[in-house]
Amino acid sequence: MNDNIFDNVISKEFKNLYNNAIDSLLSINGLTVPCLLRYSGANNTVYCNNCVYDTISGLSSNKYNGTGPNSFANGSVCPVCVGMGTTISASSAETLYLACIFDSKYWLNWSSKSVNIPDNMVQIICKNELLPKIRNATEITIDTEIAKYGNYIYERASDPEPAGLGSHKYIISMWKRK
Numbered sequence: 001m002n003d004n005i006f007d008n009v010i011s012k013e014f015k016n017l018y019n020n021a022i023d024s025l026l027s028i029n030g031l032t033v034p035c036l037l038r039y040s041g042a043n044n045t046v047y048c049n050n051c052v053y054d055t056i057s058g059l060s061s062n063k064y065n066g067t068g069p070n071s072f073a074n075g076s077v078c079p080v081c082v083g084m085g086t087t088i089s090a091s092s093a094e095t096l097y098l099a100c101i102f103d104s105k106y107w108l109n110w111s112s113k114s115v116n117i118p119d120n121m122v123q124i125i126c127k128n129e130l131l132p133k134i135r136n137a138t139e140i141t142i143d144t145e146i147a148k149y150g151n152y153i154y155e156r157a158s159d160p161e162p163a164g165l166g167s168h169k170y171i172i173s174m175w176k177r178k
Ligand SMILES: [Zn+2]
Pocket: 048, 049, 050, 051, 052, 060, 078, 079, 080, 081, 082, 083, 084, 085, 086
């Protein structure tokens, strides 16, 4: 099948419908859950995982973000980043909201790949902008709310792939339970 035929079969309207469906999946009211990404490698600058970042000042807003490891009173200095809003370290972590699909029936772009459904795998879908972070992550703890009930730590099982019809607005990656 060449690209022209593909473009005719899949109309612009259908592409928009498809992309809008993924947008709503990824929206804050969609199916995303908080995930803790751990990075390795020196000199990573990452947003502080403990406080709300103030994009205007480029510093911490001095407000606890509700998910970080060290809660603190509003208006006092974040104990994790000491008010900087970002941290630099050889090994660091941050929480992102990602769509995590455990049931292989609902995986995107999967059917053509393999008849074997691997156990303990999860598909993670996110926006294209998060590609560097997904690439840098050495492990992901899925849903920091439920993680206390079991092992929800995953390591990457495949390279992230672009997804989306017409535009590559999304990234799909496969992760397996550690
Ligand atoms: Zn902070």
